[in-house]
Amino acid sequence: MSIDWQEPIARMLGRMEDTARQVGHAYPHWANPESGRWTTTSNGDWTGGYWLGMLWLASRGHGGERFRTLAEQGCARLEPRVSADTAFKAATFYYGAALGSLLAGSERARMLGLAAARDLKQRYNPKLGLVPLGTNAEEGSDVGATASSVDSLVVSLLLFWAARTANDREMREVAANHMDKVVGVHQREDGSFIQSSSLDPATGETLRRYTHKGYSANSVWARAQAWGVVCSTISYFSGGGEARWLQAAMKGADWWIAHVPGDCVSYWDFDDPKAPSVERDTAATAFMASAFLKLSSIAPCESKRQQYRCAGERTALALVERYLTPVDKNDKRPPGMLVEGCFNKREDSRAEDYVSNAELIFGSYYLFEALHLLSGRLLPAEI
Template identity: 70%
Template sequence: MVRSWDEAINLVKERIDGTARQVGEGFPHWADPNTGIWRTTANGDWTGGYWLGMLWLISRDGGGEPYRRLAETVCARLAPRVTADTAFKAATFYYGAGLGSLLAGSESARAMGLAAANDLKQRFDPSLGLVPLGARAEEGAHVGATASSIDSLVVSLLLFWAARESGDEEMKGIATRHTSRVLALHQREDGAFIQSSKLDPKTGELLERYTHKGYGANSVWARAQAWGVLGATISCLSGGIDERLLAAATKGADWWIDHVPADGVSYWDFDDPAAPNTERDTAATAFMASTLLKLSSIAPSESLRRKYRAAAEKAATALVGSYLTPVRSDDRRPVGMLVEGCFNKREDSRPEDFINNAELIFGSYYLFEALHILSGRLRPSDV
């Protein structure tokens, strides 16, 4: 099904309206792909900020004031998580509060985002060279409170933004150290990212590197690859071009492009031997579509910029044509759902994440962001 970027944006807008009516004071986490009914969290978990990010984006359009008011109300509900001992709250507060400042000029959102960033700044561990996951990290029971993961690059997003907003050079330095350390720990020589690492809590020595959400310990989980490229790219856009970070981003992007299926939509894990008869992950693909658009604005050569833009357009075209409801003329599901997101298919996952085909709020956000860039409504550096 051929759709324009604007048509796809309008479908997602309709879904946003339906989500707002359905979730009440909860935060959408994932939705049943057949009914569109959301499973919600009460406190936002690590995904709640993406719902807010969608509201902040839509608030910029004509008639957007009701969405801005709703976003302000929802953002205020995040206050109890400002001091939570989890690195992953950075995603909640960057997309939920930082974007409120960047896109809507919200002073209350800005203040909340800065408060969360200052809390994370204090949690930086010089021995480890990074901000550890924390005792209350959403997956801390699986990998340990002082471990690290490529997902924790969301800390960099929040700290670089907050350092720029506040002029805090110490925070910028911590953000740079965290980003460099996490990338060095988790990126292989070939450009692929392994998700997690176990560190010596006293010396920071790398003891073990492994993937705990993918097919196997040494496999490349699609979302880990996306997190790595996203974190390195946005760190360059927000904190200033750092050649080491840019090299990590381009190396990771090239690996993705070389290994993703022909239609541009990734499997849930690149090393699943059942492929092509295994789950896709549209959420990871949406991550990369948005990230490749950003990377195409700062890549070190014109040929790379064209390459990344083309790959992003290919992925976005596949997502809106084959996975954004309705996908057929007889499709009676709620419109604007990005289906076939694989949250976590491993049986040792958190119960609230154990779903292998769903609409994932973070996947929907990144697609919506990519569509705004593709349509010219948003510059890559805006978020």
């Protein structure tokens, strides 16, 4: 497939310039799909690191010094989040700080990422075998103190990076234990992932598995599936090449390929009975575009490598052609927005997350990463 992937990268870079002008010292959360106006957070929440991740990626290109400066400044403002009691800060510090160390050699980013990782390490609960969500987690007050979720796998991404960086064996062990427990609880035999779980505080045994943000308690919420595949894939790269994590990633990726609509863009929940007349989720789909491309470099046989490469290219192309706003004087939307991301359509969600058709900063990040992989600007094992 011969495609000029540089053009959509340029489109997204233009949108990043616009975003930087809009948000100032705040962090973009989601944007109105027509006006491009951002809803922001002041402290980064769990999404702010993805904005910094885009800046770190962009800083390696021609004229990237401005993006690096913005990333350094935004990273420094994350310091108050280091001790927050939430597993989800791992996403903020992996993409917002660890990537600054990995891609730009930033010492400030390295130190902040390590500080957040050490805080998460000491929150590890050996009875549960994982790092709990925490009292400040997005839904922590709703699901309980011994709850877990597939999206908490980002904890292992930050801890694996920190373990390598600091040569900390205990950190790696915590990361591996967390990875094994969360995948073991949340991945079904068929390869699909269920979002949430409740654990016995004394034994760590699973009391209940359910989907917290999807269509129903047993449905496959698209972003849960994507979290499972992305985090299993990156953990294989960064955690020492454990075959069980590659197997989990491939089972999840194969499930996605077998169930995603023919146009490669997922519904918000695979089990919503109103499909195809339901919301799509371009953000979850962008997660998978990146994961497929990474898997295409590590799958154990050539046929699977080709399958994942094709899936990654087709998925990224579908997003670029149909959902990345164009440079067109007749289109009033700002160019370079990845629209139709479904953040959360449940009425019991946080008010700041209740939007089902928007530009989501984490969706934009993963498409930007996928385009960098496709263009050769980024190697699969780098992040």
